[in-house]
Amino acid sequence: MITSQRMAAVDRNAEALGVPRKQLMESSGNAVARAVRRSADPGARVAIVAGRGNNGGDALVAARFLDDYDVAVHLLGRPETIATGIARENWEALRAAEYDARAVTDSADLDLGDPDVVVDAMLGTGVTGALREPEATAASAINDADATVVAVDVPSGVDADTGEAAGIAVDADRVVTFHDRKPGLDAVDAAVTVADIGIPEAAELFTGPGDLLALGRPDRSHKGDFGEVLVVGGGPYTGAPALAAQAALRAGADLVRVACPASVAREIQGYSESLILRPYDGERLSPAHVGELLTLASAHDVTVLGPGLGSDEETLAAVRDFLDAYEETAVVDADALEIVPTVDTDATLLCTPHQGELRKMGGETDEDWRTRADLVADFAADLGHVLLVKGAYDVIADGGDRRVNRTGNPGMTVGGTGDVLAGAAGALACVLPPFEAAAVAAYANGRAGDAAVEENGYGLVATDLIDRLPAALWGDDE
Numbered sequence: 001m002i003t004s005q006r007m008a009a010v011d012r013n014a015e016a017l018g019v020p021r022k023q024l025m026e027s028s029g030n031a032v033a034r035a036v037r038r039s040a041d042p043g044a045r046v047a048i049v050a051g052r053g054n055n056g057g058d059a060l061v062a063a064r065f066l067d068d069y070d071v072a073v074h075l076l077g078r079p080e081t082i083a084t085g086i087a088r089e090n091w092e093a094l095r096a097a098e099y100d101a102r103a104v105t106d107s108a109d110l111d112l113g114d115p116d117v118v119v120d121a122m123l124g125t126g127v128t129g130a131l132r133e134p135e136a137t138a139a140s141a142i143n144d145a146d147a148t149v150v151a152v153d154v155p156s157g158v159d160a161d162t163g164e165a166a167g168i169a170v171d172a173d174r175v176v177t178f179h180d181r182k183p184g185l186d187a188v189d190a191a192v193t194v195a196d197i198g199i200p201e202a203a204e205l206f207t208g209p210g211d212l213l214a215l216g217r218p219d220r221s222h223k224g225d226f227g228e229v230l231v232v233g234g235g236p237y238t239g240a241p242a243l244a245a246q247a248a249l250r251a252g253a254d255l256v257r258v259a260c261p262a263s264v265a266r267e268i269q270g271y272s273e274s275l276i277l278r279p280y281d282g283e284r285l286s287p288a289h290v291g292e293l294l295t296l297a298s299a300h301d302v303t304v305l306g307p308g309l310g311s312d313e314e315t316l317a318a319v320r321d322f323l324d325a326y327e328e329t330a331v332v333d334a335d336a337l338e339i340v341p342t343v344d345t346d347a348t349l350l351c352t353p354h355q356g357e358l359r360k361m362g363g364e365t366d367e368d369w370r371t372r373a374d375l376v377a378d379f380a381a382d383l384g385h386v387l388l389v390k391g392a393y394d395v396i397a398d399g400g401d402r403r404v405n406r407t408g409n410p411g412m413t414v415g416g417t418g419d420v421l422a423g424a425a426g427a428l429a430c431v432l433p434p435f436e437a438a439a440v441a442a443y444a445n446g447r448a449g450d451a452a453v454e455e456n457g458y459g460l461v462a463t464d465l466i467d468r469l470p471a472a473l474w475g476d477d478e
């Protein structure tokens with residue numbers, strides 16, 4: 001199963017791996033032609049009804065693989081309104097090759113003839129809302145035709161993720177869907193074929209520019225859009241919570257507060273004026289502070305628990321008490337991690353151990369990343385939380401899904417890069433599910449580190465990453 005959003009990400013990742021979209025469209029079109037061959041013999045009359053997006057594009061390709069059929073292509077809309085270059089190029093190829101291909105602007109002019117097969121390529125995963133004209137009238141004409149209806153990817157009008165139709169939808173006999181089943185097809189009464197279109201498995205397994213698409217538009221700048229992060233850290237160390245807090249801000253959080261011991265508040269404030277501190281008395285986190293921390297945490301979307309806390313036994317006791325009672329989303333890092341395997345919490349946790357911390361949590365690791373991915377996936381399943389295990393290849397797992405991040409470089413073993421990652425994950429977990437937030441955080445943190453090394457060579461320090469997070473998250477320049 002793959003959702004439309006994830007399909008778009010995988011599509012973009014495939015392109016970044018060197019498999020261009022037009023090549024995917026060629027493979028899709030080929031699969032559509034094979035489905036027509038399964039539906040009727042050569043010489044049969046085939047009416048292709050193509051929309052203006054890539055769903056239509058797939059069928060414009062299919063026409064070229066059906067020369068031994070009597071094919072007529074009906075493009076719904078003027079050719080200049082075709083939404084993508086790759087679909088337009090396929091339209092122009094049909095015209096140049098003098099196929100029977102016409103543009104229909106008024107659906108009243110749509111005449112399917114008396115086809116044996118209709119290819120429904122009006123809309124696929126790009127459908128929004130009820131079918132508008134001319135697609136709505138065209139859908140009725142297709143449903144009224146006495147023909148075998150082959151739908152491309154999903155029947156037009158059906159939501160690929162839910163299977164629901166906001167209005168009229170094409171009633172298909174067959175569906176040729178690409179790469180993996182779309183969840184909505186379970187609700188469709190048709191013979192479904194999943195066509196392999198040559199998307200490399202790496203496009204799903206490895207993070208890539210496609211994973212950033214989940215973040216939506218880079219221009220969503222108005223306040224309160226991302227979320228509020230509480231960093232609970234500081235004590236023996238003061239740099240860690242400051243790095244995590246600044247990273248959360250640069251990764252998009254609208255407000256970040258740092259709950260820290262009063263004894264180090266001034267030092268933490270010294271790192272950056274933009275930090276809002278909520279000091280508690282004493283020199284380290286202790287169980288006495290947990291009540292006020294829970295109240296403070298309830299006013300935030302995500303808590304980042306751990307940077308610089310230290311591993312004093314009363315601090316770890318306080319971490320346990322906090323996680324026992326906390327029920328929202330928390331990124332857990334550094335010394336707080338060792339508590340996670342033995343605490344029974346209703347919170348959604350995104351744990352960010354390096355391999356030493358993973359072993360301390362009771363997990364196993366391995367130098368070979370494939371073996372490590374299996375071990376981490378198994379441990380995440382036992383743990384019941386999301387794991388982001390840092391390494392030359394970072395492994396993200398939640399017991400079901402797994403992903404591997406290849407960005408980053410040896411320069412990033414310098415202290416503090418883990419705090420930056422935890423802060424970035426905290427901000428992203430305000431707007432993405434924890435597994436996606438972990439994958440995007442790992443990808444962006446590594447990209448920021450690569451950019452820093454590219455500009456300054458090695459000798460990277462953690463603060464070099466912070467300023468580069470926005471470009472790493474929003475700049476899709478692969």
Ligand SMILES: NC(=O)C1=CN([C@@H]2O[C@H](COP(=O)(O)OP(=O)(O)OC[C@H]3O[C@@H](n4cnc5c(N)ncnc54)[C@H](O)[C@@H]3O)[C@@H](O)[C@H]2O)[C@@H](O)CC1
Nearest residue numbers: 011025053054055123124125126127128129130131132153
């Ligand atoms: N990896 C992938 O994602 C691949 C996707 N491919 C195809 O690309 C399709 C997605 O293409 P697009 O993203 O261009 O989207 P679609 O082609 O599904 O639909 C987009 C077009 O439909 C119009 N539209 C949207 N809602 C409408 C409504 N309610 N009434 C009338 N018109 C409406 C939009 O204005 C746009 O022109 C997939 O379904 C699949 O067929 C394939 O080319 C192969 C690879």
Ligand SMILES: [K+]
Nearest residue numbers: 123152154156
């Ligand atoms: K369709």
